[in-house]
Amino acid sequence: MKTPLITLLIALVFCSCQSEDTQKTEVASPNKNLVVDFDVNTEGRPYYVVKFNNKTVVDTSYLGFEFKDAPAFHKNFIIKNTSSSTFNETWQMPWGEQLDVVNHYNELKVELQEKTSPERFFNIVFKVYDDGIGFRYEFPKQARLKGDIFITEEHTEFNLTEDYNTFWIPGDWDIYEHLYNTTALSEINALQFANHKNLAQTYIPENAVNTPVTMVGADGTHLSFHEAALVDYSGMTLKVDTENLNLKSNLVGSENTDYKVKRTMPFNTPWRTIHITDNAPDLIESNLIVNLNEPNKLGDVSWFKPMKYTGVWWEMHLGKSSWDYGMTQDMSTWTDGDKSNGTHGANTENVKRFIDFSAKNNIGGVLVEGWNTGWEHWIGFEDREGVFDFVTTYPDYDIDEVVRYGKEKGVDIIMHHETSAATETYTKQQDTAFALMQKYGMHTVKTGYVGKILPKGEYHHGQYMVNHYNNTVIKAAKYEVAINAHEPIKATGLRRTYPNTISREGLRGQEFNAWATDGGNPPEHLPIVAFTRMLSGPIDFTPGIFNIKFDEFKKDNQVNTTIAQQLALYVVIYSPVQMAADLVEHYEANPEPFQFIKDVGVDWETTKVLNGVVGDYVTIARKERETGNWFVGGITDEKARDIDVVFDFLDADQTYEVIIYKDGENAHWDNNPLAITIEKIEVSKGSKINVKLAEGGGFAISLIKK
Known part of the structure; x- marks a missing residue:
């Protein structure tokens, strides 16, 4: 971590007086x-x-x-x-x-x-x-x-x-x-x-x-x-x-x-x-x-590295695999606790497949959900205390081999702790769980709090849980663990004070597109989120879905954007951990648009919002730390529109390899979401281009320094 630089500090008392007639108010x-x-x-x-x-x-x-x-x-x-x-x-x-x-x-x-x-x-x-x-x-x-x-x-x-x-x-x-x-x-x-x-x-x-x-x-x-x-x-x-x-x-x-x-x-x-x-x-x-938050209390947090990640996650929302080891796919019938149901996603072979893919494609981590015992008992049970233990793996997941293989390939394993909102169980086991992560050199955990809070009568956003979330962050820091919280308390800038609180959900995320019965997130959702929820802090939205319709899994659900907008989200919706959320096979089938996900940064030196109207559209440019590369993303709601991009933010006398990924001709979030045009263009400082965004569409631009 770089030491904070105080360039100017003035604390002058202009008025301090007892007379009510002269008080400055x-x-x-x-x-x-x-x-x-x-x-x-x-x-x-x-x-x-x-x-x-x-x-x-x-x-x-x-x-x-x-x-x-x-x-x-x-x-x-x-x-x-x-x-x-x-x-x-x-x-x-x-x-x-x-x-x-x-x-x-x-x-x-x-x-x-x-x-x-x-x-x-x-x-x-x-x-x-x-x-x-x-x-x-x-x-x-x-x-x-x-x-x-x-x-x-x-x-x-x-x-x-x-x-x-x-x-x-x-x-x-x-x-x-x-x-x-x-x-x-x-x-x-x-x-x-x-x-x-x-x-x-x-x-x-x-x-x-x-x-x-x-x-x-x-x-x-x-x-x-x-x-x-x-x-x-x-x-x-x-x-x-x-x-x-x-x-x-x-x-x-x-x-x-x-x-x-x-x-x-x-x-x-x-x-x-x-x-x-x-x-x-x-x-x-x-x-x-x-x-408005206090300065960093943790000191050096260089052990946390901003990264892109893949993982065993989206496939469960699609129904391709399950979180649990011994239940039927819809989690309704217990079969045999010692025998796999055949659909368990967090198995050693599957995780290695994600590690191999990540290693080849400039992706630093793999999230593994459903690795630990307890998933067969957590839905529909009133008393969820004691269900998860956060250290015991299912029989088909060899954590030693997975971590070893990841290190060999240069890929980190991201831990997952679903608490089922049983807070007392998680609080008691945090030292053991974080110590296990420390043993394996894991520095990031995604936590979850699905369900009504236990103890009964508490709410996710009350003082009891505010303290639980914050105490978890403080405890995790002792083990050099960073927290990406789901079903969280709202972000309020505490990432400045405790920089191991890296991201969180706290909004209607991508998974609603896979299973919600109301049609999923409409095209206007993210152009609103950028000016509302994102003002509070980083969002783990899990972008990058290429298989927009996924009819082979769920014919009644889809993602309500174009594929170009999914690329743009890596720039527009900020998080220091950004998931390439789709299945490996969908990326392998679309190598050209996937190139942007391979190239795009996650840690920024400068951010400039080029234009935007709340709920309609927004365009953001970000300059990557270390490399100096720029990336631009723009998204729109259900209305097509033309957006002007002026490259006055570029470095003078610097040449870039520039690729634009934009909605193809006749692209549409519902009728034609996969239409995308990819072309190399030439720009320099001060250049101006016009980009056409389809309904529910977007564009992404990479500017790699030569």
């Missing part, structure tokens, strides 16, 4: 375009207002808390003190979308105290960037508020001034795997999605949305609401008041407690964040979320 962004005003009203209720380009985008929005067995933080506050400062540094990502990250903001700290007994106090801190704000509550040490604090609700408001066009998923306490909806803010109806038939678990108690939730105004103002540094706290959904255009924090709770968050004084809450830009591309280029 306004803070502007470094470029002055974004302004936050703070005050308390005549009842002593604290509130803030946000202005962008001289327009109020968040009007009077109140702040506060409710506690168990204690008076609420609601009103009767006075401003005791304020202080402001500015901060500017450049730090470096050990891996990521870019190498150098500028962290430049102005800060306002407001100290509040009750003007009546018991005269408790707390602080609100605002950090204002050119592209958004973050604010959090701080509970300092004090005699009148000490010990354990039980928060029953946090009342953070975002009072909007326009009926924004909103891209949202329901405020589900258990899963993020919903399709995005596009409606006016006033038309949000999350409760219509309760008890979704395609989800393994779901609970939607309010008309609320999960974050990030992105909005676009009539004048082009773009807002996206989320949170950063979610540690020892409950995940935040946003309850929607459709009449008053108001969002209010609604913390995820638990059936086992009469409070939502338990903290010990003193403590800080996570940051509440608002991206604010005047265009869509700047949302993606923003570093607001990672910048």
Whole structure:
């Protein structure tokens, strides 16, 4: 890992005073375009207002808390003190979308105290960037508020001034795997999605949305609401008041407690964040979320290598093979625990086949799902504790031989831990499981939490699970293991603090195309995801499906993109681990488009979003670390369109071998998804080309330095 480089650091106190007449309660962004005003009203209720380009985008929005067995933080506050400062540094990502990250903001700290007994106090801190704000509550040490604090609700408001066009998923306490909806803010109806038939678990108690939730105004103002540094706290959904255009924090709770968050004084809450830009591309280029997290606590993490990977995964979703060893293919009938059913995917011979293919094609890893015992008992069983042990292999999987063979070929084995949401079993066995990985030199694990959380009454996004996910990352780091979490808690930028939290699912992924009964992910899905879910952090979406229709496996399902868009996703949807998800035989049958997957990078020095409209299309260019090669990807929704690509980001006086992979003539995500045109072109810095994207299509460009 490269040492963070602080280029400029200024911490100047502009105002620190006791007189209420001279207190500074306004803070502007470094470029002055974004302004936050703070005050308390005549009842002593604290509130803030946000202005962008001289327009109020968040009007009077109140702040506060409710506690168990204690008076609420609601009103009767006075401003005791304020202080402001500015901060500017450049730090470096050990891996990521870019190498150098500028962290430049102005800060306002407001100290509040009750003007009546018991005269408790707390602080609100605002950090204002050119592209958004973050604010959090701080509970300092004090005699009148000490010990354990039980928060029953946090009342953070975002009072909007326009009926924004909103891209949202329901405020589900258990899963993020919903399709995005596009409606006016006033038309949000999350409760219509309760008890979704395609989800393994779901609970939607309010008309609320999960974050990030992105909005676009009539004048082009773009807002996206989320949170950063979610540690020892409950995940935040946003309850929607459709009449008053108001969002209010609604913390995820638990059936086992009469409070939502338990903290010990003193403590800080996570940051509440608002991206604010005047265009869509700047949302993606923003570093607001990672910048609001603490610096790297792990030090050198060079043992983790960003990589592409193949694996025993997609074949199970297609029904070609099974996760379990001794059950029928549909996992409905147990046969004989000592005898294979003949369809078990994670067998030594099959895994070696993936290793051979990866070794030949510049792919660094192979994921193996279904290698360990327990799969025959985990679906449909109420008590799943003790089902998996994470060290015992099925009889047809020789882990010693697989690892040996992988090392011989220069290919890493990626571990898989499906917990079946039985958290106590996994917590007890983590040291043993991670020690096994350390023994074999495995540095990456994909974790899974399918099903209702055990212990019963907990939810995936409540404080109990927030702590479980974060503690797993911290424990794994001790064994030099990086976590790619599925059925996760939302990403909130903690990858800066713990760089072994490398990727996660947290959205409706590729597998829904293989088995969902509602037609799979529509073409507009990923052009929305790029401006919503991806703002929070890396996504393990598993792109690269070439056999779009897969009629030989499932005639009623398909991937709803062209093959060119599947290539583009390696650039557009960011992750430091990118799967070549299809079957080996489908890549071997299509060597020309597969060349792009062989060439494309996974670790970037620079990212530039060339154009985009939320939910419609996006084009992204990324420069690979070490090599200096550039790769460009563009995708569209169900509408065909022409996209201009201007190569003003290229190095001057540098020649490249340029190949463009684009939708072929008459390509269409449904009628003709495999039509692709591959051609070599010539470009230089400043060149401009026009690319035609088919319905549900895309394009990918490799620019390899000569």
